[in-house]
Amino acid sequence: MRDPEPFLERLQGLGVEDLEDLTYLQESDLLSVLRPIEARKLLSLLQKTRNSTLAAENFMLSVDQTIVNGHIRIFSDAVMLMFGSYYCMNISYPAAQASTLEFLQRCLFKINPDKGSKVDRNATKKKLAVNPKVLTLITRIADYEWRE
Structure with a gap:
């Protein structure tokens, strides 16, 4: 890089x-x-x-459609509060955003559990420790940084 x-x-x-x-x-x-x-x-x-x-000049954090903090001024603070909320309240990531949030969790916040995931998987799918798409992206980024 x-x-x-x-x-x-x-x-x-x-x-x-x-x-x-x-x-x-x-x-x-x-x-x-x-x-x-x-x-x-x-x-x-x-x-x-x-x-x-x-x-944006103002961000909000809501849990179960209730605003718990409506005066967050810094985007990175809002993201950190959001991730903290997922872990403190033991909430699964929404399915539509699961891959993105898992990528941020692993690459940005360096939260890499050996087992378990915040991604809510349905019972019919095979449970993997890391989403294959997320793992592929992390590998490609690491390969790119290694070459630079």
Whole structure:
């Protein structure tokens, strides 16, 4: 994986002080630290995330459709509280988001139990310690980082 330090130094040198400032970046601003396609991808992503969850100013945590904290200001705090809630209250991940949440659990939070899972499996499916899709993605990321 590339060292992010030159990129961060470049952003600071351009006057970027917060997330809002990133919207003013132009491709030419980034070409000294990123390849052209990388710069275009980043700018495209920044345009898309302007109206996304990450750009929100307030987050909420709810349990069983009851808001337990409605004034969370930082996205990462909201995510940590959500994961803490799953574990403290022994709640299974919703089936539709199970793979994503299991990936975040294992890769971001480094919670890797030897057995058991927060994924609610139905009785007809074979129970695996790790979702095969999640395991494949983790392996591919590790292979990519190893090559860099």
